[in-house]
Amino acid sequence: MKKLLTVSLLGLAVAAASSAQARDYDNVRIGVDVPYEPMEYRTADGELTGFDIDLGNALCERIGVTCEWVEQEWDGIIPGLMSRNYDAIMSSMTINDERRQQVLFSDPYITMPSAWFAPSSLDISEANEETLAGKTIGVQRGTLQDNFVTDNFSSVAQISRYSTADDMVLDMEAQRLDIVFLDFPIGQSTLLDSEEAEYVVVGERISEPKEYFGDGFGIAFRQRDEALAEQFNEALAELQEDGTYDEIYARYFGEE
Amino acid sequence: MLDISAWFNDLLADNLIFTPTTLGYYWEGLVTTTQLVFLSLVAGLILAVPLAIMRSSKHKWISLPVYFYTYVFRGTPLLIQLYIIYYGVVFIDGIQETFLWPVLREAFYPALIAFTLNTAAYTTEIFRGAIKATSKGEIEAARAYGMSQSLMMRRIILPSAFRRALPAYGNEVIFMLHASAIASVVTLMDLTGAARFVYARFYAPFDAFLFVAAIYLCLTFAILYFFRFLEKKLLAHLRPQNS
Incomplete structure (x- = not known):
């Protein structure tokens, strides 16, 4: 009896699952x-x-x-x-x-590659543990850039996490951030094309390692x-x- | 000590979310939240006492400006006040060159300023209510003794007003703790900020937020217990006498 009940319940579950799958x-x-x-x-x-x-x-x-x-x-x-x-x-x-x-x-x-963006006044040619030591890095919370920066630079630099890319750009213009790490085209259209201040791409565009950049x-x-x-x-x-x-x-x- | 840390690591071994690293974020968040709430409450309290006295003054030109301040800060959401102080100040031309910038640059101090001004406004109104409720018999007695206005304020009105304000102020402290959860919108890694980070990284809303809710509950419990102790001490004269 018990077995029968289990079987019929299983059958019901399968039917329910497949009807959910077949939804158009x-x-x-x-x-x-x-x-x-x-x-x-x-x-x-x-x-x-x-x-x-x-x-x-x-x-x-x-x-x-x-x-x-x-x-x-x-x-x-x-x-x-x-x-x-x-x-x-x-x-x-x-x-x-x-x-x-x-x-x-x-x-x-x-x-789409990611890239580092900074005001030209920062004056570093490459982003690594030495050049970023003591700097404040901006990222959008929960992005792959967040994961990459958290795993690689949280011991040397301070990381500020934002809900939206807009808030981050605002704080970059306010000079609260030294450097940000963004999808390249987003940085290009929000920062490089900005008329407020002079921003540059620091180092190469980044799309490796795959474990982060997918x-x-x-x-x-x-x-x-x-x-x-x-x-x-x-x-x-x-x-x-x-x-x-x-x-x-x-x-x-x-x-x- | 080594045993404990080994046991702790074992406990965490099968767990994908609560690793020593993420617990470190929660710990950092706990420290930030406690600092932020504690400092803003202390500063707010210090501001609120003179403001409450001014607010209960008979002279309109003293009480009205304070009323305006409390009205503005109680009449707008704390989140908006935080946004204005954090994002708004950067639109003041040349602020980056002034001596204020090292303070305003960090997210911590704008948040501290916003929280302090907000809690000071509420605390001022709590104290004002308590001052107003001083029974007129006490005041008349003080006058009959020839006390000056300031001596009466110090010896009679304020001590009894503080006692009356205590339960309401305890509520304000708990309210402040919970209101501090918005600090993460200006990049502060407070308790809620840590939870949001874990949530976004592991896509685990229940684990991340239930854990942080438990921490807030513990903090609230500590505050409740502290105020119950204070009330027992300071309001002992109001309890019925048991033989």
Whole structure:
């Protein structure tokens, strides 16, 4: 009797799991942390735009679903996916092993190095333990840059962690930070193009070691939404094939 | 000592989140939170006593400015005050060149200033209420003895007002401890900052926040116990006599 009960309960559980798996989406809610120029930000009249937004909308259109963008601060963005506040994350998220344990990633849709940015007055040519000793480093909390800096420099330098990239740039302009570590294009559009002060890239752009810097940006889904991820992968391949991807890329990063 | 640390490491061995490193962050957070709350409460208390006396003055030109200050600081969220003091000051032209900058540059001092001004405003109003509630018999008696205004304030009004304010002030202390949780928005690694760091790094909201909630509970318990002790001592005359 007991056995029968267990078996039937198991059967129920399997049925429930498979029905959850088979769920079809006609409206995909996508979590995004705004602003992160030029990947996702708002124009002067409040419209959401950026590389992720345009590409995401193009992907949804190709799949034949509607996209709804849900704003979420970075440090809660994966828990928000788990608790079904949205169905996917498309927010400059680097694919790495730590995150793979939590979420299912699409194929990478762009690769992007990180880089150190500092005021030209800092006058160092390379960021290492010696040159950063005693400095204040800014990072966005919970990013791979945070992990990298925490593991490598927390013994020699002071680390300030911010909720948004904007707050960090503000404190950089206020001269509270000596140097920041950011995704390269974000630093480029927020700091290098800034008219407030003179900023420079310190050292090379960084995309190694892979354990921190991963395999490019991916769209994150819940583990069981394999079908949805597959649809996005197919759509992405098509957009890259027919030139739509290149067009969107050129809109934000110029022609290569 | 070695045994204890070996035992402790064993305990942590199977645990991915609460490693010695993250516990170090929690410890750092505990120190920052305690410092921040303790210093702002002490400074707020020192400010609040003269302000409360001014606030209960009969002269409008003395009491009104204090009323304006307490109204502003009680009427706006602490988070906004912290934002204005931390991010706002950098928009003052040339602030980086003044002697104030080494202080304002660190996140700790702007937070300390915001918390101090905020708690001083609440404490001022708590004390003012207690001063106003001094029974008129005590004041008349003091006058009958020929006490001057300041002597009466020192010997009669303030001591009894402090006693009356004690339970309400104990609440303010606990409120301040919990309000300090917002310090992490200006990059301070306080207890909540440590929890947010662990949360973001391991995607483990329950573990990170439940652990920190337990620490806050312990701190609150210590504060409650301290104030209960004080009340027992200072309000002994109000208890019914048991033979």
